[in-house]
Amino acid sequence: MIAIIDYGAGNLFSVQNALSYLGLSFQVTKDKKAIENADGLILPGVGAFPDAMEKLKESGLVEVIKNEAVKKPFLGICLGMQLLFEESDEFTLTHGLSLIPGRVEKIVCPYKIPHMGWNHLEIQNTDSPLLYGIKQNDSVYFVHSYMAKTTAPYLSAVCDYGVKIPALVERGTVFGAQFHPEKSGEVGLRILKNFGGLVK
Amino acid sequence: MLNKRIIPCLDVKDGKVVKGINFVGIKDVGDPVECAEMYSRQGADEIVFLDITATHEERKTIVDVVRNTAKKVFVPLTVGGGISSVEDFAALLRAGADKVSINSAALKDPALISKAADRFGSQCVVVAIDAKKMEDGSYHAFVAGGRIDTGVDAVAWAKEACERGAGEILLTSMDADGTKKGFDLPLLNEVCSVVTVPVIASGGCGTLEHFSEVFEKTDADAALAASLFHYRELTVGEVKTHLREKNIPVRL
Numbered sequence: 001m002i003a004i005i006d007y008g009a010g011n012l013f014s015v016q017n018a019l020s021y022l023g024l025s026f027q028v029t030k031d032k033k034a035i036e037n038a039d040g041l042i043l044p045g046v047g048a049f050p051d052a053m054e055k056l057k058e059s060g061l062v063e064v065i066k067n068e069a070v071k072k073p074f075l076g077i078c079l080g081m082q083l084l085f086e087e088s089d090e091f092t093l094t095h096g097l098s099l100i101p102g103r104v105e106k107i108v109c110p111y112k113i114p115h116m117g118w119n120h121l122e123i124q125n126t127d128s129p130l131l132y133g134i135k136q137n138d139s140v141y142f143v144h145s146y147m148a149k150t151t152a153p154y155l156s157a158v159c160d161y162g163v164k165i166p167a168l169v170e171r172g173t174v175f176g177a178q179f180h181p182e183k184s185g186e187v188g189l190r191i192l193k194n195f196g197g198l199v200k
Numbered sequence: 201m202l203n204k205r206i207i208p209c210l211d212v213k214d215g216k217v218v219k220g221i222n223f224v225g226i227k228d229v230g231d232p233v234e235c236a237e238m239y240s241r242q243g244a245d246e247i248v249f250l251d252i253t254a255t256h257e258e259r260k261t262i263v264d265v266v267r268n269t270a271k272k273v274f275v276p277l278t279v280g281g282g283i284s285s286v287e288d289f290a291a292l293l294r295a296g297a298d299k300v301s302i303n304s305a306a307l308k309d310p311a312l313i314s315k316a317a318d319r320f321g322s323q324c325v326v327v328a329i330d331a332k333k334m335e336d337g338s339y340h341a342f343v344a345g346g347r348i349d350t351g352v353d354a355v356a357w358a359k360e361a362c363e364r365g366a367g368e369i370l371l372t373s374m375d376a377d378g379t380k381k382g383f384d385l386p387l388l389n390e391v392c393s394v395v396t397v398p399v400i401a402s403g404g405c406g407t408l409e410h411f412s413e414v415f416e417k418t419d420a421d422a423a424l425a426a427s428l429f430h431y432r433e434l435t436v437g438e439v440k441t442h443l444r445e446k447n448i449p450v451r452l
Contacts, residue, residue, distance in 0.1 A: 011293065013270065013294070013295075013296050014270065014274075014296060014298075017270050017271045017274075017296065018274055020271065021271065021272065021274070046321070047321070111202075112396060112397065112398065114322070114323055114367070115202075116202075116323055116367070116368075116398065117202040117203065117205060117245075117398070117421070118202065118203040118205065118245055118451045119201070119202050119203070120201075120203075139203055139451035141275070141276060143323045160201060161201070161202070182274060183274060183275060183276050183298065184274070184275075185240065185274055185275050185451075188274060189274055
């Protein structure tokens with residue numbers, strides 16, 4: 001059973017639709033016990049970093065997420081991925097969940113912001129369990145204006161947008177996808193299926 | 201780099217797919233969910249539903265169409281047609297739409313663009329513009345399926361829409377639409393030169409070359425077509441294979 005963490009900042013429907021389509025069992029919850037008892041966790045997120053962290057705090061979920069994410073497969077999506085880092089510059093300096101070293105900054109590049117559309121994955125870690133069956137240069141769907149800055153051991157895939165944007169990061173049981181696997185066609189479904197495969 | 205997007209558009213009336221030619225003479229065809237699934241299998245990068253239902257009461261059918269499609273199709277979905285309030289946005293986004301496109305409501309009340317962008321983010325606010333060339337060489341924005349000239353300069357309106365928070369411009373050339381003689385390159389170039397958001401080219405494509413031409417000769421980020429794909433004159437896959445041969449980046 002995968003728990004999709006519902007903290008009021010995110011469109012949960014697309015993730016639910018994708019998991020249902022793949023036949024993965026899940027529940028949408030903000031209950032600490034349910035999060036502790038789940039076999040895997042997904043943290044979605046749409047919106048701004050400070051607002052999302054505030055909502056996680058109000059829901060009293062920061063500690064349980066930090067404790068559980070290192071015990072079982074955990075996937076942050078889009079803003080949910082950015083929350084995994086130590087801090088963000090979005091609007092005002094805000095501390096994140098600090099599950100992966102790095103920080104979140106505005107994308108600085110010569111192109112249009114937000115970075116929105118289908119971009120190519122440049123796979124850095126061919127051993128990433130989430131990238132099983134995914135080919136170099138497969139495309140996935142991005143919508144974001146801020147990006148993570150982190151270092152090599154955590155970068156499983158990046159994409160090029162005038163600057164190398166971390167697309168998939170991981171540290172132990174903790175995974176983060178800057179793109180939306182639930183909106184990335186067959187490639188995205190495969191990545192979610194791979195995540196589902198890690199969940200007991 | 202970002203891929204250029206190919207977007208099939210499904211015109212939906214009372215929950216069924218139809219296609220108008222030059223905005224008149226509508227034929228009834230299939231089930232929108234099945235059509236969207238087929239397009240997704242062919243490699244569509246996004247799917248647009250344009251709701252051409254006439255009455256307000258019947259509009260909730262489009263919400264059901266979106267909800268059912270989002271269970272089976274995992275690429276971004278955009279919905280346009282008859283959206284006039286932030287509540288309409290909320291209902292469609294809740295049903296699984298990723299973007300909502302507004303046209304006449306935005307011309308009537310430009311503040312709707314910023315209201316929706318503030319609440320849901322610019323990335324889900326698409327402003328659709330139906331532009332027609334005037335005798336003096338300027339372009340006017342038309343509404344009501346191309347029947348009413350608003351008198352508003354289409355290029356200036358595109359710029360204003362972006363400043364108000366539109367995340368994307370869906371630009372249809374009323375002159376090119378239905379002609380199959382190619383996209384309206386001069387119009388696209390004028391609009392692309394004044395906006396900072398992605399522009400979707402719409403209206404006029406009839407051949408594979410029209411797709412490569414629009415990406416080679418304008419800064420359009422995406423190309424949209426309805427009848428061409430609907431009547432299977434070309435498939436999304438054929439278009440993308442052609443673009444790849446022309447070294448235009450696409451998702452294959």
